[in-house]
Every structure is written in structure tokens, then in C-alpha cells.
Amino acid sequence: MKNLEGRIGTIILWLLLLTAPYWMPLFGGYTGLGTRVLVLALAAMSVNFLLGFTGVLSFGHAAFFGLGAYGAGMTIKYIYASTMLGLAIGVLVGILGAMIIGAMIVRLRGVYFAMVTIAFGQVFYFVAFRWSSLTGGDDGLTGWKRVPLDLGVTQIDILHNDIAFYYLVLVCVAVCSAAMALLLRSPFGRTLLAIRENERRARFLGIPVDKHIWMSFVCSAAFCSVAGALYAYLDNFVDPRAFRWEQSGDFVIMAVLGGMRSFWGPLIGAAVFVVLQDKISSVTDYWMSILGLLFVLAVVFFPRGVLGVVKRKQGL
Amino acid sequence: MSLLDVRDVSRHFGSLVAVDHVSFKVEPGELRAVIGPNGAGKTTFFNLISGLFPPSSGSILLDGQDITTVPAHRRVGLGISRTFQITEIFPELTVRDNLLIPVESAAGLRLRPWISRADRVKVADRVQELLESGGLADKAERLAGELSHGDQRATEIMMSLALQPRLLLLDEPTAGMGDQETRDVVRVIRNLHKKEGLSIVLIEHDMRVIFHLADRIMVLAEGAVLADGTPAEIAADERVQAAYLGSAE
Numbered sequence: 244m245k246n247l248e249g250r251i252g253t254i255i256l257w258l259l260l261l262t263a264p265y266w267m268p269l270f271g272g273y274t275g276l277g278t279r280v281l282v283l284a285l286a287a288m289s290v291n292f293l294l295g296f297t298g299v300l301s302f303g304h305a306a307f308f309g310l311g312a313y314g315a316g317m318t319i320k321y322i323y324a325s326t327m328l329g330l331a332i333g334v335l336v337g338i339l340g341a342m343i344i345g346a347m348i349v350r351l352r353g354v355y356f357a358m359v360t361i362a363f364g365q366v367f368y369f370v371a372f373r374w375s376s377l378t379g380g381d382d383g384l385t386g387w388k389r390v391p392l393d394l395g396v397t398q399i400d401i402l403h404n405d406i407a408f409y410y411l412v413l414v415c416v417a418v419c420s421a422a423m424a425l426l427l428r429s430p431f432g433r434t435l436l437a438i439r440e441n442e443r444r445a446r447f448l449g450i451p452v453d454k455h456i457w458m459s460f461v462c463s464a465a466f467c468s469v470a471g472a473l474y475a476y477l478d479n480f481v482d483p484r485a486f487r488w489e490q491s492g493d494f495v496i497m498a499v500l501g502g503m504r505s506f507w508g509p510l511i512g513a514a515v516f517v518v519l520q521d522k523i524s525s526v527t528d529y530w531m532s533i534l535g536l537l538f539v540l541a542v543v544f545f546p547r548g549v550l551g552v553v554k555r556k557q558g559l
Numbered sequence: 560m561s562l563l564d565v566r567d568v569s570r571h572f573g574s575l576v577a578v579d580h581v582s583f584k585v586e587p588g589e590l591r592a593v594i595g596p597n598g599a600g601k602t603t604f605f606n607l608i609s610g611l612f613p614p615s616s617g618s619i620l621l622d623g624q625d626i627t628t629v630p631a632h633r634r635v636g637l638g639i640s641r642t643f644q645i646t647e648i649f650p651e652l653t654v655r656d657n658l659l660i661p662v663e664s665a666a667g668l669r670l671r672p673w674i675s676r677a678d679r680v681k682v683a684d685r686v687q688e689l690l691e692s693g694g695l696a697d698k699a700e701r702l703a704g705e706l707s708h709g710d711q712r713a714t715e716i717m718m719s720l721a722l723q724p725r726l727l728l729l730d731e732p733t734a735g736m737g738d739q740e741t742r743d744v745v746r747v748i749r750n751l752h753k754k755e756g757l758s759i760v761l762i763e764h765d766m767r768v769i770f771h772l773a774d775r776i777m778v779l780a781e782g783a784v785l786a787d788g789t790p791a792e793i794a795a796d797e798r799v800q801a802a803y804l805g806s807a808e
């Protein structure tokens with residue numbers, strides 16, 4: 244994003260995000276919908292950190308999404324009622340899970356990697372499903388609520404004020420996307436691009452490929468578990484479906500829809516996905532087929548995604 | 560002590576013996592050529608030295624230290640760098656980034672999540688230097704995959720040089736190049752050898768290039784060493800002529 248167009252695009256994007264609660268109602272949206280877009284966009288961006296910028300497809304990121312979600316919810320429910328503590332613990336649990344799973348699968352490539360990530364995600368799903376005394380099982384984890392933020396001098400009531408919660412989520416997305424962007428522009432980030440481009444060449448430039456993929460996997464999972472924790476806060480509720488492979492698949496669809504070579508593409512993908520889901524599912528039950536069709540069209544006609552097309556038109 | 564000392568290595572692929580009890584030394588500052596007909600095992604031999612896969616038997620020493628089981632990326636750190644017969648670059652990155660990555664790797668920065676201004680300047684200067692000596696300065700912002708074949712080969716050679724190797728392995732660097740491009744590459748290689756005293760092992764099919772550059776030549780045939788000597792000795796060797804030179808000319 245060295246170029247001017249890119250910079251202007253990013254500024255416009257942030258202006259839109261910053262003012263979303265005020266213009267969305269004009270187009271039939273509501274604040275909760277915007278918040279949902281942000282949360283899922285963060286998850287899709289985290290998946291894309293791995294897919295678009297390391298060249299590794301994970302079909303199991305719901306594992307870390309779910310760990311973040313349950314970690315946050317269970318912290319508030321069982322340990323201490325603090326939104327920030329819940330978030331922190333959710334993310335720590337997600338990172339720990341990713342470190343262990345990552346170490347076991349990092350040698351696999353391509354389809355094998357994707358398959359095994361699905362399997363690990365499903366393991367968490369069954370644990371959450373079965374261990375109902377702790378997780379609420381199929382009914383989900385209920386009986387807790389996100390807590391107003393106490394800043395000492397003042398309180399921010401993110402519980403009752405949807406707009407305040409939107410901005411909390413936006414701050415988290417801003418921090419995470421800044422972290423991702425900085426990482427990708429660092430020497431470490433360039434080794435990830437190198438691995439995406441040509442793993443063999445990367446190895447013969449002195450880069451220990453498996454180790455760097457592992458680190459990228461853990462970073463990506465960390466951002467995904469932030470999204471998971473925020474997702475739990477969205478409705479003060481989590482259920483085992485947060486872990487399911489369909490959830491992972493949704494993230495991949497969002498990333499591919501928006502354009503996996505572009506940094507903000509997954510956000511656009513998530514917006515398309517969530518708005519379609521919201522608008523079409525109220526009209527017809529077949530919204531998934533419509534989305535599927537859209538996805539196929541996108542992959543066939545715009546292999547670089549929505550943003551990729553815009554960029555190519557500009558000759559970038 | 561030899562820089563590289565390959566002792567009696569073999570490599571099997573199933574029942575195929577791709578490299579058959581080859582011993583081979585490279586002295587510091589030497590330019591060694593490896594020749595042989597298609598399928599003789601030259602590339603496989605490079606793969607063993609650079610660590611793409613381990614030999615089935617035998618050992619490989621660098622500076623007298625056994626590196627037979629050292630993984631490929633660490634051999635790079637020890638000073639072995641290579642190019643591939645089929646160009647291996649980063650096609651969707653700019654030429655500049657293609658060179659930046661190995662420069663940062665060689666500078667020990669690869670794990671850094673940030674980079675200081677001083678390092679950034681140092682690294683950028685080095686990249687510029689490489690761009691210029693590879694004749695790529697005017698193409699620095701192009702995507703490497705969009706360059707001509709010859710420029711892609713040059714990019715790959717400069718990438719391996721960015722690692723500041725002590726031993727450079729070049730697998731048919733002039734393959735598929737026109738006359739002018741071949742001359743450019745030969746000039747770069749000769750400079751590296753004569754001016755910077757770099758030790759180089761070169762696989763080549765172009766006899767003019769080899770007899771022009773090499774201090775010593777090893778001839779492989781069906782995985783085994785057919786002959787090993789100075790260009791004059793090799794040119795005079797009847798078995799080599801029968802097995803290789805005769806058919807090539």
C-alpha cells in the first residue's frame with residue numbers, strides 16, 4: 244500500500260467504518276449488523292494472514308475462534324466479570340491451542356494441512372458439545388454478559404449501548420489490523436511472502452520454512468481468537484457451532500470473496516457475506532445456495548477477489 | 560583443507576542409482592565444473608551438497624566439518640548457496656523484494672517483526688548494489704515473474720549472491736539464454752571467481768562456457784565419475800569424448 248490510490252482507499256475505508264453507526268440505518272442496516280461485519284472481518288483477515296500472505300490454507304480456524312469465544316465467556320461466567328480480562332484469557336487460550344496444534348501439523352502441506360485443521364476444529368466442537376456441565380453443551384454458554392468498561396475516571400457502557408460496543412470492536416479491529424500490517428511489512432513478514440511465493444527458494448535462502456509457518460499460524464490464530472472473544476460478546480452467547488468447520492469455511496469464503504491477495508479484501512468479503520445472510524435469509528431459506536453461486540462466480544471470474552479486480556483495473 | 564569435501568556419496572531413487580559413489584573436492588577459490596549427459600545425476604549431486612535430501616550413503620564435509628545431516632536452510636547459513644536448473648524466484652514480488660529477502664536473511668534479520676532505520680538503510684544499499692551488478696537496476700520495481708527468461712536467471716543468481724556465500728552452486732545458469740545474455744552471465748561468473756575469489760561449482764552443457772571458465776572439470780555418466788581433471792585433460796580423455804563430447808558435438 245505504498246501507492247497513493249491504496250492510501251486514499253484505506254482512508255475512505257476508515258472514514259466509513261468510523262461513521263458506520265450513523266449512516267448504516269439510512270440503508271436499512273443497524274449497529275449490531277455493523278458490529279457483526281467487523282468481528283467476522285477480523286476473523287477472515289486472520290485466516291487470510293495465513294492464506295493470502297503465507298500461502299497456507301487453514302480450514303480449522305474456527306478452533307481458535309471458538310477458543311477465544313469460550314475463553315472469554317467462561318472467564319466472565321466463572322472467574323471474574325471483566326470484558327477485557329475475558330478477551331485477554333480468550334486470546335491466551337487461543338494462542339496456546341495454536342502453538343500445540345501448529346507444532347503437530349506444520350510439516351503438512353496443501354490439502355493435507357487443510358484436512359487436518361478441519362479434524363482438530365471438530366475435536367474442539369465435540370468437547371464443547373459433550374462437556375455440557377461446563378460449556379452448556381448444545382444450548383450454548385449462557386448466563387453471563389459483557390461488562391461495562393471501567394476506565395477509572397469514567398465508565399463506558401458497552402453492555403447497553405450498542406454504538407459504544409461497536410466502537411470497542413472497531414478499536415480491537417484497528418489494533419489487530421495495524422499489528423498484521425506492520426508484521427507483513429517487516430523482515431519477518433517478507434519471509435512469509437517468500438514462503439507463499441516459492442517455498443523451495445525460501446528454504447534455500449536460509450529460511451526455516453516450517454518454523455516460520457508455525458509462527459505465522461500462531462499469529463493468525465491469535466487474531467482469530469480476538470475475533471472469537473468479540474463474537475461471544477456480540478450476543479452474550481456462544482455455542483459449539485463457533486467451533487464447527489462450517490464456521491472455518493465461512494472465513495475462507497469471506498477471504499476468497501474479497502480477494503486473498505489484498506489486505507482489506509476479507510473485510511469486504513465479510514461485509515458482502517453478512518449483509519447477504521441478513522437480507523436474503525429473511526426472504527428465502529436458500530441463502531447459502533445463493534452465496535455458493537456467488538462464490539463460484541467470484542472464483543471463476545475474479546480469481547483475485549473483489550478488491551483484486553479493482554486493483555488490476557488500476558494497473559497495480 | 561578443502562572447502563567442500565564430498566566423500567563417496569551415493570543416492571538411490573528406488574532401484575535407480577542417480578549418484579554412484581562420487582568423491583569430489585572444491586578448494587577455496589576454485590571454479591569447478593560438472594558436466595555429463597542428460598540424466599547423469601548432476602542436479603541430484605547438487606541436491607545432495609545443498610541438502611535438498613540426504614545421500615543414501617557417504618558423507619559431505621564443509622571446512623572439514625561433517626554437514627551430511629545438516630538441514631538445507633542451515634547450510635545456507637554455513638555459506639552454501641545455489642541456483643536451480645529451473646529458475647526458482649518469487650514471481651509475484653518485485654525484483655527489489657526478491658533481493659531484499661535474501662539480504663535480510665543473510666543479515667540475520669529474518670525473525671524481526673520490525674526493522675530499525677539504520678538496518679533499513681544498510682539493507683537497501685546492499686540491495687541496490689546487487690541490482691546494479693546484476694544489470695537489474697532499471698527493472699527493480701517490476702514483478703520478477705514478468706521479466707525475460709534471462710533476467711529471471713540473473714535475478715536468481717543475484718539472490719544467491721545476496722547471501723554472501725563461500726560456495727556457490729550454479730545449475731546450468733545459461734540454459735535457454737541467447738548469446739548476449741550468456742556472455743553477460745559468463746562475465747558475472749568470471750568476475751566473481753577472479754576478482755572476489757568465490758568458490759563456484761558450475762553445471763553446464765555449453766562447452767565454450769566450461770572450457771572458458773573452469774579450473775577443473777568432473778564428468779559424470781550414469782551417476783558415476785567418468786573423469787576428473789583440468790580442461791586440457793578432459794578434452795584429451797578418450798572415454799569422455801566417447802561418452803559425452805562426441806555426442807554433444
Ligand SMILES: Nc1ncnc2c1ncn2[C@@H]1O[C@H](COP(=O)(O)OP(=O)(O)OP(=O)(O)O)[C@@H](O)[C@H]1O
Binds near residue numbers: 572602604
Ligand atoms: N527426486 C527424484 N526422484 C526420482 N528420481 C529422480 C529424482 N531426481 C532425479 N531423479 C532421476 O535421477 C537421474 C538423474 O537426474 P538428474 O536430474 O540429477 O540428472 P542431470 O544430470 O541433472 O540431467 P540434466 O542434464 O537433464 O539436468 C534421472 O534419471 C532422474 O530421473
Ligand SMILES: [Mg+2]
Binds near residue numbers: 601602603644
Ligand atoms: Mg540437471
